[in-house]
Amino acid sequence: MREELVLRLAAKMMAPFILVFGLYVHFHGDYSPGGGFQAGVILAAAFVMLSLVFGLDAVQRALPLWFVRSCAALGVLVYAGVGFAAMALGANFLGYDALASDPEKGQHLGILLVEAGVVITVFGVMTTAFYVFADRGRRKS
Amino acid sequence: MLAAAGIGLAKLRNLFTVVMLAGVYSLLSAGLFTVMDAVDVAFTEAAVGAGISTVLFLAALVLVGHREKKPVRAPVLPLVVVIVTGAALAWGMIDLPPFGDPDNPVHHHVADHYLQESGHEIGVPNVVTAVLASYRGYDTMGEATVVFTAVVGVLLLLGRGAQGRRTGPEAGTGLSEPEAGEGGP
Known part of the structure; x- marks a missing residue:
């Protein structure tokens, strides 16, 4: 698909908007439908689209496999880390009330952080899976 | 439409068509969830089911080829199992509280x-x-x-x-x- 000018241009133009929309879905998940899972998938979809149009190598130069693979692990660590941070501050595991001076603020912060963990994991997992499948398919052909 | 897509999924042998139809099925269920006011679920279904998993299935098809093998025998035993299980589930559904009733125990x-x-x-x-x-x-x-x-x-x-x-x-x-x-x- 290297010669398709319209496709390349459209993909290039849409990618930043998809990424911003993914972040919006995460940060606005408290107020509107959406949350970590959806945001992570949308972020991953942007890179999947880019690699479909520009080829796997071009995308992997910007976003290497080791990075997305670490993301998959990092997100779970962030999630559990928030849980342990709450424990260290004297609450139950994942009891967000202790994270800030005011329980409601603590809940807000905690939810945002664990959802960020979910975003990182889902983004990493989806991109890694796509990379691995696409790479294997390319090698076979 | 959901049922038609489901039957098509089971019947078709060209896996490429099956993957596309699975995407359609996911998008239709996302619409169904939206109608039932479960916007969050619909969002997930549209993004994961219709979007990413279709791409992953396609990537897997590159590895395995897109023709499904013909079954060697007529699937009689699976058919019996499915019918018995379906009948048991239908029989169990008689005892369920009415669908959508706000007084159902699950809502309280x-x-x-x-x-x-x-x-x-x-x-x-x-x-x-x-x-x-x-x-x-x-x-x-x-x-x-x-x-x-x-x-x-x-x-x-x-x-x-x-x-x-x-x-x-x-x-x-x-x-x-x-x-x-x-x-x-």
């Missing part, structure tokens, strides 16, 4: 508490987010771990380890270390 176990108290307990307007990330935060952590474990499996099966590495030292070590870290929580 913890749902009342979530709907009425989450406003000042959590302070988040979207109750779905409050339940997922706070009341049921432990479950969501399990979910994230499940997703992570899935990709560890994918990497072990298809990753570069078996193919001879091209990227250098991190290719081998990256697999085992996150797993070991997972034992903690």
